[in-house]
Amino acid sequence: xxxxxxxxxNLTHYYGKKMVYENLNFRVxxxxxxxxxxxxxxxxxxxxxxxNGFLQPRSGECLIYGENSQxxxxxxxxxxxxxxxxxxxxxxxxxxxxxxxxxxxxxxWNPEPYWELMSKLQVTPRQKISTMSCGQRSQVALGLILxxxxxLLILDDFSMGLDPGYRRLFIDYLRxxxxxxxxxxxxxxxxxxxxxxxIDDVLIMDYNCVLAQQNVNEFMRSFKQFYLEVEDPxxxxxxxxxxxxxxxxxxxxxxxxxxxxxxxxxxxxxxGIQHRAFQQVAMGLxxxxxxxxxxx
Amino acid sequence: xxxAMIYKEWLKIRWFTLLYTLLGMLAVGYLxxxxxxxxxxxxxxxxxxxxxxxxxxxxxxLKFIPLAGGLLVAVAQYFPETVNKRxxxxxxxxxxxxxxxxxxxVFGSCCLLVVYLILIALFSGIAAFYFPSNIILPALxxxxxxFLAGFxxxxxxxxxxxxxxxxxxxxxxxxxxxxIPLFFKNGPTAAYQPVNITLAVLTILLxxxxxxxxxRFRKGEM
Numbered sequence: 073x074x075x076x077x078x079x080x081x082n083l084t085h086y087y088g089k090k091m092v093y094e095n096l097n098f099r100v101x102x103x104x105x106x107x108x109x110x111x112x113x114x115x116x117x118x119x120x121x122x123x124n125g126f127l128q129p130r131s132g133e134c135l136i137y138g139e140n141s142q143x144x145x146x147x148x149x150x151x152x153x154x155x156x157x158x159x160x161x162x163x164x165x166x167x168x169x170x171x172x173x174x175x176x177x178x179x180x181w182n183p184e185p186y187w188e189l190m191s192k193l194q195v196t197p198r199q200k201i202s203t204m205s206c207g208q209r210s211q212v213a214l215g216l217i218l219x220x221x222x223x224l225l226i227l228d229d230f231s232m233g234l235d236p237g238y239r240r241l242f243i244d245y246l247r248x249x250x251x252x253x254x255x256x257x258x259x260x261x262x263x264x265x266x267x268x269x270x271i272d273d274v275l276i277m278d279y280n281c282v283l284a285q286q287n288v289n290e291f292m293r294s295f296k297q298f299y300l301e302v303e304d305p306x307x308x309x310x311x312x313x314x315x316x317x318x319x320x321x322x323x324x325x326x327x328x329x330x331x332x333x334x335x336x337x338x339x340x341x342x343x344g345i346q347h348r349a350f351q352q353v354a355m356g357l358x359x360x361x362x363x364x365x366x367x368x
Numbered sequence: 369x370x371x372a373m374i375y376k377e378w379l380k381i382r383w384f385t386l387l388y389t390l391l392g393m394l395a396v397g398y399l400x401x402x403x404x405x406x407x408x409x410x411x412x413x414x415x416x417x418x419x420x421x422x423x424x425x426x427x428x429x430l431k432f433i434p435l436a437g438g439l440l441v442a443v444a445q446y447f448p449e450t451v452n453k454r455x456x457x458x459x460x461x462x463x464x465x466x467x468x469x470x471x472x473x474v475f476g477s478c479c480l481l482v483v484y485l486i487l488i489a490l491f492s493g494i495a496a497f498y499f500p501s502n503i504i505l506p507a508l509x510x511x512x513x514x515f516l517a518g519f520x521x522x523x524x525x526x527x528x529x530x531x532x533x534x535x536x537x538x539x540x541x542x543x544x545x546x547x548i549p550l551f552f553k554n555g556p557t558a559a560y561q562p563v564n565i566t567l568a569v570l571t572i573l574l575x576x577x578x579x580x581x582x583x584r585f586r587k588g589e590m
Contacts, residue, residue, distance in 0.1 A: 126456055127588030150462035160452045164380055173379075176372035177461055 075102045076135075077224045077256040078123065083132035085118055092118050093280055095132070100273075105250055105257040107271035107288070109264060109361055114277045116260040117157065120228045123258070124154055136224065150178055153222035157229045159213040163202035167195065167212060171219070178220045185249065186215035192241075207238035214242055218249055225250070227259040231266045239263065243270050264358040274357070276364055283364050288357065295360050297353040298327045298336050303346040314339065317366055326353070328363035369463045373471040377445060384444040385479050388437050392487045399429045400494045407498065419503055423556050427491070427507050431552065434518030437483060442525030445476050446578075450529055455585060469582045473526060473575060480522055484515050506558035513560045516571045517551035523574040524548070530581035532589050 078100040085092045092115040100106045110116050121127035123134050125141050134141040139148050162170055167190055175181045189211045195204060201212055210230070217225060225246075231239050247270050250257050261267050267274070274291055276284040284291055295316075305323040309315050314335065317328040325347075329336060333352050340347060355363065403426055407415045418424040449455040458472075459465050488511065495504045524544040531537045551567065553560075560567070 121588060124456070124460060126459070126586060146462040146464060149460060152460070154456075154460045156453070156456055158452060160454055160457065162376065162448075162454065162457065163451075164448055165376075169379060173372055173376050176375065177369075 076100060077102050078134065078136055078258060080119075080122075080134040081132055083119075083122065083129050083134065085115070085122070085127070085129045091280055093277070093282075096277075096282060098275055098282065098285055100256060100258050102256055103254045104273055105247070105259070105271045106273040106275060107267040108258065108260045108275045108277065109267065110260075110277035111279075111365055114279055116277065117228060119277075120157075120226060120260065123226055124152075150180070150220075151223040153217035153220050153225040155213055155217060155225070155227040155230055158232055159206065159210040159230075161201055161209065161213050161216065163200065163209075166198050166200050167193075168197055170201065170212070170216065174216055174220065180221040181219055182221050183219050185218035189215035189218070189245070206233035207235055210234055210238055210242055214245065218245075221253075222255070224256045224258065227257065227261075229260050229262060231261045231263040239266055246270065264361050265356065268357040276361060278365050292355070292357065292360060294330050295355075295364065296329055296331075296333070297355050297359065297363055298329070298333065298350065299353050300325050300327070300340075300347040300350040303348075307345055312339070317363055319363075319366075326363070328360075369467065370471060372461075373463075373468065374475055377472055377475045380448055381441055381444045381476070381479060384440050385483060388440050389483045389486060392433055392437065392483065393490055395429060395433050396487055396490045396494065399427065399491075400498070402426075402429070403498055412498075416499070416503065419499075419557075425507075425510065425557060427511065430487075430491070430511065431514055433487070434484060434515040435521050435548070436518075437480060438518035438521035439525055441476055441480055442522040443529070445472065446526050446529040455530065455582075459582075459586060465582060465586060466579055469530075469578055470576070473523070473578055476522060476526075477519065477575065480518060484518065488515075509558040509561050509564070512564045513551040513567055516564075516567050517548055520551065520571045520574055521548060523571070523577055526578040527581050530578055530585065532581070532585045536584075 076099045078098075080096060080098050083096040084094045096115075096119075108116050108119060118127060122129050123136065123141050125144055128142060136144060137148055137151060139145060144152075162173070165173065171183060171186055175183065193204075193208050193211055195208060201209060204212070210233075214230075227246075230242060230246075234242065243266055246257070249255065257270075259267070259270070268288070271288055273286065274284060274288045275282065284295070301323050302325055303323070305320075309318050309325070309327060314329050314331045315327055316330065319326040319328075327336065337350065340350075353359075403415075406426075410418075415424075419426055449458060458468055461468060463471075488508070491511070492504060492508065495507065499507075521544070524540065524547070528537050528540045528544065531540060
């Protein structure tokens with residue numbers, strides 16, 4: 073039987089009268105890497121804050137290793153590595169001071185991955201973290217989380233402010249570590265190409281609802297984009313049951329659906345929709361995300 | 369927990385605390401330079417007469433020194449926690465959240481206490497060269513509310529800085545602006561003696577007020 077690091081049940085939250093989501097349910101299996109994707113304001117950071125006990129949901133609950141996230145015991149908190157959006161750390165410390173501090177906090181502290189990452193940085197031993205670049209600070213934050221040796225890593229927008237080199241370093245290091253050590257990761261990021269390299273499962277949220285929650289490879293296999301040029305640009309396909317989303321510019325149409333090519337062709341034929349240049353378009357995760365959620 | 373928390377808190381406030389201690393000692397030194405000057409030019413017996421019978425407070429230079437210390441240490445200690453909501457890191461440490469806040473408060477209070485004791489010891493030591501005990505003891509009694517004001521300011525700044533909502537910060541600021549002047553009412557030397565215990569109890573009660581701001585932050589108030 074699968075065991076879950078995170079279980080959120082019937083989670084509902086409002087900011088004043090504005091609903092963020094209602095009855096949100098999701099689970100993160102032990103040892104998996106789940107990416108939470110959503111547009112700005114869809115509730116990603118709200119979810120992270122609820123998971124870390126920094127926000128009380130209107131109703132519902134999130135359990136982390138079976139404990140309500142609003143009342144996590146110290147021993148459970150020690151099992152969770154938390155990366156705050158923007159790689160926030162105690163910037164009044166230098167890399168030696170911060171390692172010394174956390175080594176006194178966590179019993180399972182293993183400084184090796186931290187110093188391995190620090191050796192890649194061009195910083196002086198006494199340089200305060202506040203004077204480091206965003207990329208360097210991200211490596212400090214990642215190194216500290218890895219040295220903490222947590223069972224679950226919660227990463228809030230880990231790619232924020234990082235250049236491509238640092239993002240790649242962060243992802244490759246993190247994935248290798250997580251897979252080798254059988255760690256669970258729950259992460260958000262604005263840069264979806266990064267997620268593609270990292271995650272096993274995807275949870276895509278839109279305003280007030282979950283659009284998809286499944287293995288990322290299965291999702292990419294089942295979710296499809298078809299391109300066609302219709303003769304009559306006034307044709308509206310949005311209301312068809314099989315259509316998840318349609319993007320249309322003049323007579324050029326992109327259909328996003330979970331149905332097969334044969335099904336779509338049959339539908340077009342059956343409804344007498346004249347078209348040309350029909351083709352299935354290969355998508356990356358970012359294309360699929362935009363296809364699913366729309367371009368605003 | 370204590371070892372780690374003391375280390376972190378000390379890194380935040382060490383330079384401010386050391387600088388404040390040095391400035392406080394200089395203030396005490398300057399105070400007695402002035403006493404030296406006044407006793408030399410007024411003659412010691414006249415000067416004593418002014419202190420004993422005319423209500424001269426030779427130590428009034430120290431009036432706001434403890435308050436400044438409380439404000440400085442509190443800002444140095446709690447402000448870095450609120451930049452980018454860094455307090456989330458502190459609450460995520462594998463300790464009980466209230467115990468973490470209390471450990472920060474106890475550490476800050478102890479640092480202030482040590483500095484205040486140094487200043488009081490210096491004051492008493494130098495005063496002993498110039499005055500008899502029946503001048504020094506009432507002076508020390510008069511200093512007590514000023515030092516309690518320092519502690520109260522420290523606790524109120526913690527409450528204000530950790531509060532997540534600006535509206536409430538402003539409200540707490542008004543409370544602080546009303547409460548702190550209670551420690552600085554004018555009066556003859558040692559006039560606060562009957563209320564020093566009450567003020568001390570109020571200050572101790574105030575010490576745990578930062579738990580309320582911490583609770584509000586954890587519930588997601590914004």
